[in-house]
Structures are given as C-alpha cells and as structure tokens.
Amino acid sequence: MGSPKASTFGWPGSSIDAVHGRDGIAAASGDRVRGLLQGDFIQNMTKEELLQLRHGLGEVIKNNALKADNELVLRSLEKFRDARIEELNKLQREVDILKKDVSILSSRTPSRKDVAEDDAFMRKLDKIRNNVGDFEHLWINEAYGPNRQKALDRFSVHVNHFTKYNRLELIASWRHRRRNDTDHSSLSGDTFTQANIVSSIELDKECRRVATAGVLRQIKIFEVDNLKDRSVKMHFPIQEFATKAKLSSLSWNKHISNHLISADYNGVVSLWDADHGEVGSAEDELLLIAHVS
Known part of the structure; x- marks a missing residue:
C-alpha cells in the first residue's frame, strides 16, 4: 500500500509537500504538523521521506522560536516606547506649568533691570x-x-x-542623662557613655516642649524657653517617664498637644500623656491611630 496523500491532513500534494508547503516552511503551522504526526501516516513513509520530514520539522520549530523571540523583543520595545512617551508627556506638562509661572512672576516684576x-x-x-x-x-x-x-x-x-539665612547659630545644648548623675563638668568635658546616646528628639506642635529618648530607658521632656537660658549650666527635664526598653523613636500628636507616642526596641508602641507621665489605654491608642490615619 502506498503512502497516503497529505491531503488527508488538509494539505495538497505529497507528504513532503505537507511539511515544506507550497510557500515554504513558513506555511506549515503547528496544528498541521501535529496532524501530520497522528495516525499511521509516519509508519508508511520511506526512509528518505522521514529524513526530509525531520529536516522540515526542525525548520518549523526554529521558525516558531524565532517568531516568539521577535514577539518578546517587540513587546519590550513597545513598553520602552510607551514609558518614554509618558515621560515626554509629563515633561511637557511641567514645561507648560513652568511657562505659566514664569509669565506670572514676570508680570509682577515689570523691569528686571531694577533688581x-x-x-x-x-x-x-x-x-x-x-x-x-x-x-x-x-x-x-x-x-x-x-x-x-x-x-x-x-x-x-x-x-x-x-x-x-546663611549660617546656623547654636542656641542651646544639653545632656540626655540620668538625674542622679553627679558629673557637673561642662558639656565639652563630659565623659561619653552608651547611656547618653539619643536616638530620637521631637518638638511638640507649639515648639514649647522637646522630648528626647534613646538608650537610657527614659523619656525626658524639656521646656524650650528654659533651654535657651544660657545662664543656666545644667538643664533638667520638667517630666521624666521610665520605659521598659530602649527607645528608637518619638512623635508628638499634631492635634492633641499632650499626646506623645514612642516605639522601643522590643517592638512595643506606647501612647503617653505627656502632662502626667502615664501610658494611655488601649482605647486611647486605637482612637489616636484612627485619628491620624
């Protein structure tokens, strides 16, 4: 029995024509190749036809891989193009706004030569x-x-x-240390200790009080006006709160002046009443978080 015609799979001509196609390898689609490999068609092919089929299938696979690679490159270039177009549009919007601002300021300064x-x-x-x-x-x-x-x-x-302003002037300087520290030497002569490390310093919303915290397990609150008094050599805090761990950061509430929040190295966040040195309740903390968010 002779080899069946490729027309069985929708291709005209012989089995070899089915692989190469009348218009070359590009005409052979994946579905047609799969159709060619089904049934007993291959068993009835000669050795020469099998070799030609193998070569043809290899060309089809290479062609499909090349198409996939080209598609990846094309999509990448399209992404780059779209990003650059968006960047160009953004720059154009900024240039338009700049032109308007320059025009407004130019109208406020009729004669720039007078400057x-x-x-x-x-x-x-x-x-x-x-x-x-x-x-x-x-x-x-x-x-x-x-x-x-x-x-x-x-x-x-x-x-x-x-x-x-073209320079900064030192207004006040003080030590974050234990109250019972007996070292009354000048600031420049103080001996450095790990307990003196300050990791956070925060002014309240009225710039009236400043809170400091760090390795020393205490929050200290100072009056800013008192710190500005250079006649005083030793500055003591108006409030001190003991904490259970070393502190990493502080933050005053921007709406409630006496609320101060702290975070320690154990991962605990606490809400403080800065006027009384008390830790707020869990309900207060939830209200604070809801208010801030």
Missing part, C-alpha cells in the same frame, strides 16, 4: 544653583499639589526662607 544684583543677591542665587535638584523636586511637589492656584506662592516662600 540690584549685589553680593548678597549673588550669594542667594548661588545657594539655589547649588541645590537646584532639591528645588526642582520641591517645585514639582507644589505644582502637582492639591491647590495649584497657591503653588507658586508656597514655592516662593520656600525659596525666600532658604536664601534668607
């Missing part, structure tokens, strides 16, 4: 140039903020505050 570019002005300009990346990031945050109409005014305030 005296003295040494003080140039020092301020240099500070901006040296921190241009930070200012750019700040401007973007303001430009995309919730109140676009006041973004330029807020950014102007930031620039003016940053360029207004």
Whole structure:
C-alpha cells in the first residue's frame, strides 16, 4: 500500500509537500504538523521521506522560536516606547506649568533691570544653583499639589526662607542623662557613655516642649524657653517617664498637644500623656491611630 496523500491532513500534494508547503516552511503551522504526526501516516513513509520530514520539522520549530523571540523583543520595545512617551508627556506638562509661572512672576516684576544684583543677591542665587535638584523636586511637589492656584506662592516662600539665612547659630545644648548623675563638668568635658546616646528628639506642635529618648530607658521632656537660658549650666527635664526598653523613636500628636507616642526596641508602641507621665489605654491608642490615619 502506498503512502497516503497529505491531503488527508488538509494539505495538497505529497507528504513532503505537507511539511515544506507550497510557500515554504513558513506555511506549515503547528496544528498541521501535529496532524501530520497522528495516525499511521509516519509508519508508511520511506526512509528518505522521514529524513526530509525531520529536516522540515526542525525548520518549523526554529521558525516558531524565532517568531516568539521577535514577539518578546517587540513587546519590550513597545513598553520602552510607551514609558518614554509618558515621560515626554509629563515633561511637557511641567514645561507648560513652568511657562505659566514664569509669565506670572514676570508680570509682577515689570523691569528686571531694577533688581540690584549685589553680593548678597549673588550669594542667594548661588545657594539655589547649588541645590537646584532639591528645588526642582520641591517645585514639582507644589505644582502637582492639591491647590495649584497657591503653588507658586508656597514655592516662593520656600525659596525666600532658604536664601534668607546663611549660617546656623547654636542656641542651646544639653545632656540626655540620668538625674542622679553627679558629673557637673561642662558639656565639652563630659565623659561619653552608651547611656547618653539619643536616638530620637521631637518638638511638640507649639515648639514649647522637646522630648528626647534613646538608650537610657527614659523619656525626658524639656521646656524650650528654659533651654535657651544660657545662664543656666545644667538643664533638667520638667517630666521624666521610665520605659521598659530602649527607645528608637518619638512623635508628638499634631492635634492633641499632650499626646506623645514612642516605639522601643522590643517592638512595643506606647501612647503617653505627656502632662502626667502615664501610658494611655488601649482605647486611647486605637482612637489616636484612627485619628491620624
């Protein structure tokens, strides 16, 4: 019995035509190849036909693999293209906003020649140039903020505050140490100990009190006005709270002035009443978390 025709599998011509196809290897699809391998068709093929079939199937597999590789590369390039287009659109939006801001400020300063570019002005300009990346990031945050109409005014305030001062002056300095420490030497002469390490320092919302905490298992609260008094050599806290573990951080509640929250190295977060030195209840902590979130 002779070899059946490939037309049995939907292909015209002989079995070899079925693999190569009239239009070449590209015409042979995976489904047709699977159809070719079904039944007893292969058993009736000659050795020469089997060799040609093997070669043809290898070409089909290579062709399909190449198509898959090309598809992966194409999709990658499409992703890169879309990302660059989005980046370009974002930059274009920022340029449009910048043009509007420049136009607004230009209208507020009719004659820029009247601005005296003295040494003080140039020092301020240099500070901006040296921190241009930070200012750019700040401007973007303001430009995309919730109140676009006041973004330029807020950014102007930031620039003016940053360029207004050219140095920092030490106002107060004190030690975070045990109250019974008998070492009354000057700050510069104090002996360093591990217990003196401060890991967190926080001002309350009115900048009236400052809390410190660290390796020493205590939270200490100081009056800011008292710390500014340089006639006092030793500053003592107005409140001290004992803790069960070393503390890693502190944070004052921005809405309730006497609420202070702490976190220790045991993973415990505690809510404190800073006026009385008491740990708040679990209900208070839940209310605080709900209020903050």
